[in-house]
Amino acid sequence: MISVENLYHDYTGKEQYAVNDVSFNIKKGEVFGFLGPSGAGKSTTQNIMTGLLKLQKGEVLYESNSITKMKSEFYNNIGVSFEFHNLYTKLTGYENLKYFAGLFDVPTADPMELLDMVGLRADANKRVANYSKGMMQRIVFARSLINNPKILYLDEPTSGLDPTTASQIRQLIKRKKEEGCTIFLTTHNMFAADDLCDRVAFLNEGKIVAMDTPRNLKMKHGEKSVVVEFAGEKGIKKSVFFLDNEEDKKQLNKIILNKEVQTIHSQEATLEQTFIKLTGRGLI
Amino acid sequence: MSKLFNLYVQDMKLLLRNSFAWLMMGTIIIFLILYHFVITDSIEHEITMYFVDNSKGHIMESALEGRNVDNVVFISNIEELEQLILDKETQVGIVFEGTIHEPRFTIVHGENMREENVNLIRASLRNMILNMAGVSVDAQYSTKFLGDRVEPIPQNKMLIPIFLTYEVVMFSFFLSAVFMFEEKAEGSIKAYRITPTGTAIYIVSKTLAFITKGIVYALLLILLTIGFEVNFLALIPILMLGIALFGFMGMSIATFFSNISEYIFVVMGVLIISMLPIFTILIPSFSPFYIEWIPSFPALYSIKEILFPTGIDLGRQVITLVGMNIIAYALCHFLVTKKLMKEGA
Numbered sequence: 001m002i003s004v005e006n007l008y009h010d011y012t013g014k015e016q017y018a019v020n021d022v023s024f025n026i027k028k029g030e031v032f033g034f035l036g037p038s039g040a041g042k043s044t045t046q047n048i049m050t051g052l053l054k055l056q057k058g059e060v061l062y063e064s065n066s067i068t069k070m071k072s073e074f075y076n077n078i079g080v081s082f083e084f085h086n087l088y089t090k091l092t093g094y095e096n097l098k099y100f101a102g103l104f105d106v107p108t109a110d111p112m113e114l115l116d117m118v119g120l121r122a123d124a125n126k127r128v129a130n131y132s133k134g135m136m137q138r139i140v141f142a143r144s145l146i147n148n149p150k151i152l153y154l155d156e157p158t159s160g161l162d163p164t165t166a167s168q169i170r171q172l173i174k175r176k177k178e179e180g181c182t183i184f185l186t187t188h189n190m191f192a193a194d195d196l197c198d199r200v201a202f203l204n205e206g207k208i209v210a211m212d213t214p215r216n217l218k219m220k221h222g223e224k225s226v227v228v229e230f231a232g233e234k235g236i237k238k239s240v241f242f243l244d245n246e247e248d249k250k251q252l253n254k255i256i257l258n259k260e261v262q263t264i265h266s267q268e269a270t271l272e273q274t275f276i277k278l279t280g281r282g283l284i
Numbered sequence: 285m286s287k288l289f290n291l292y293v294q295d296m297k298l299l300l301r302n303s304f305a306w307l308m309m310g311t312i313i314i315f316l317i318l319y320h321f322v323i324t325d326s327i328e329h330e331i332t333m334y335f336v337d338n339s340k341g342h343i344m345e346s347a348l349e350g351r352n353v354d355n356v357v358f359i360s361n362i363e364e365l366e367q368l369i370l371d372k373e374t375q376v377g378i379v380f381e382g383t384i385h386e387p388r389f390t391i392v393h394g395e396n397m398r399e400e401n402v403n404l405i406r407a408s409l410r411n412m413i414l415n416m417a418g419v420s421v422d423a424q425y426s427t428k429f430l431g432d433r434v435e436p437i438p439q440n441k442m443l444i445p446i447f448l449t450y451e452v453v454m455f456s457f458f459l460s461a462v463f464m465f466e467e468k469a470e471g472s473i474k475a476y477r478i479t480p481t482g483t484a485i486y487i488v489s490k491t492l493a494f495i496t497k498g499i500v501y502a503l504l505l506i507l508l509t510i511g512f513e514v515n516f517l518a519l520i521p522i523l524m525l526g527i528a529l530f531g532f533m534g535m536s537i538a539t540f541f542s543n544i545s546e547y548i549f550v551v552m553g554v555l556i557i558s559m560l561p562i563f564t565i566l567i568p569s570f571s572p573f574y575i576e577w578i579p580s581f582p583a584l585y586s587i588k589e590i591l592f593p594t595g596i597d598l599g600r601q602v603i604t605l606v607g608m609n610i611i612a613y614a615l616c617h618f619l620v621t622k623k624l625m626k627e628g629a
């Protein structure tokens with residue numbers, strides 16, 4: 001349904017690619033996770049896919065129609081939740097949704113119901129300037145659903161939310177998936193990705209380093225590992241060691257011999273560890 | 285249409301909640317105080333008209349002798365008049381030759397005289413001759429003749445068209461940029477980009493909001509100064525065209541900037557250039573050729589004429605305003621689409 005082919009993007013004009021030869025397909029009704037550390041190029045990719053950012057090189061196709069040829073009606077079918085809270089701060093939460101709804105040619109959802117869904121009914125008539133970060137995050141998410149979109153682009157929809165609210169948002173995403181919505185989910189939250197996504201792509205420094213179902217990725221790349229807590233020079237340190245990696249094993253032995261080990265836990269492979277293993281870096 | 289109305293309501297709300305828009309209300313109050321209490325309605329100093337009467341028996345000189353026309357000075361020869369013009373002591377002088385039945389006038393003027401003004405003088409001279417020959421005169425022309433001086437506009441009243449042009453009309457130049465910068469800073473413009481609404485509605489809805497606010501202020505101002513005796517049916521369309529024009533210009537230029545502190549220099553520059561036409565309406569003989577191409581000119585000139593009619597046909601000014609609006613809108617549409625609706629273009 002959506003096909004991204006050999007996408008590049010250079011903000012600087014000096015051939016420093018924020019997105020570097022990225023290709024993937026998203027099937028209809030699929031939740032596709034886009035994972036990677038800060039600066040990996042996730043938002044850049046999403047912005048090109050939604051036509052916000054001009055396509056420089058490569059191609060983005062929707063049912064084989066190029067994004068560059070898309071008419072404005074395209075926007076009736078998609079919903080976008082941004083990583084930044086781009087709201088009219090002088091308007092109330094309700095007004096933000098109401099006037100936004102008025103810009104579409106298709107039937108739209110009731111703003112009050114959406115606010116209710118994300119737990120903001122009581123704050124509907126407060127100006128957004130007085131909202132907390134998490135509240136803004138939720139209303140931006142609610143706004144992306146207003147035109148009953150067929151494709152949803154969610155850029156970090158749960159970042160900065162408390163665990164309960166984050167879990168509520170995840171439930172809403174699942175509900176959208178059940179309704180048949182195709183979802184492009186950008187996140188650095190591996191737990192959310194594992195929970196929600198049919199397939200994920202790992203993005204690092206503008207390149208896709210792995211792409212598969214979360215389960216396959218963990219099976220293929222994630223091995224048993226141990227988490228060791230030990231006394232370092234500056235207090236307690238925590239490290240992850242993969243047991244089939246010679247270098248890691250040596251390191252682990254060294255620590256056990258030389259340092260004051262506090263705890264050792266073995267753990268199942270997680271997406272996060274898989275990512276660390278593939279890229280040599282953490283997610284934040 | 286419903287999309288436009290929807291966005292218009294949103295822009296009106298944003299406007300009413302914007303402190304810059306209330307700044308305009310403040311300046312109106314200051315203006316009203318100045319108008320009613322500070323600036324007197326004393327008539328400004330009159331400009332002297334130089335006459336050379338070369339007719340036999342100096343008929344012009346003797347005819348005007350008994351009348352109260354003390355701003356007319358007769359001088360003896362053309363050379364003296366030309367010297368006065370070269371020395372910039374005056375902008376215009378009139379040479380009269382022939383007889384009352386076969387009069388011949390020569391209008392001598394400096395470089396910066398608008399043709400319009402020359403025509404006015406010509407028409408007034410014709411009427412004066414008819415008058416002297418005993419034919420009744422069309423009052424319009426004789427009013428215009430002594431350069432607006434038979435029924436001069438009091439000083440404080442003259443401030444009204446100036447204030448309407450530079451405060452009410454041109455405020456949209458500033459306000460449109462303030463709006464755009466706010467949307468850029470909040471990022472709300474990004475949300476607008478992912479809707480199927482497009483550039484035209486974006487521009488038009490804002491412009492309509494500025495027009496609404498401008499007209500309300502203008503009416504308030506006029507009712508509290510001149511009162512009801514104004515041709516509102518002519519004035520309102522001119523105000524609308526003026527506000528739209530400066531709104532389009534403001535939005536066009538603001539696409540190149542991202543905050544008000546950079547843009548303020550542009551505002552100053554545009555304001556200074558736009559002020560030049562004030563000199564033209566205060567001193568009609570100051571009218572360099574480029575003055576009519578300054579966007580504030582047709583608005584100022586028309587507003588003044590509608591508030592204090594002197595019988596000039598405003599057709600040309602209206603056409604100029606409409607033409608400028610079309611050009612400014614086209615430019616605005618192009619720039620907003622290219623620079624605001626997409627990034628990295």
Ligand SMILES: Nc1ncnc2c1ncn2[C@@H]1O[C@H](COP(=O)(O)OP(=O)(O)OP(=O)(O)O)[C@@H](O)[C@H]1O
Pocket residue numbers: 011012018036037038039040041042043044045083188
């Ligand atoms: N408008 C811009 N101008 C110049 N460089 C940019 C711009 N936006 C992003 N970049 C650069 O492009 C790279 C990718 O940024 P992008 O925002 O796509 O990352 P991301 O994966 O979304 O990160 P995050 O998780 O922090 O949101 C970064 O190096 C960033 O500095």
Ligand SMILES: [Mg+2]
Pocket residue numbers: 042043044083155
């Ligand atoms: Mg991002």
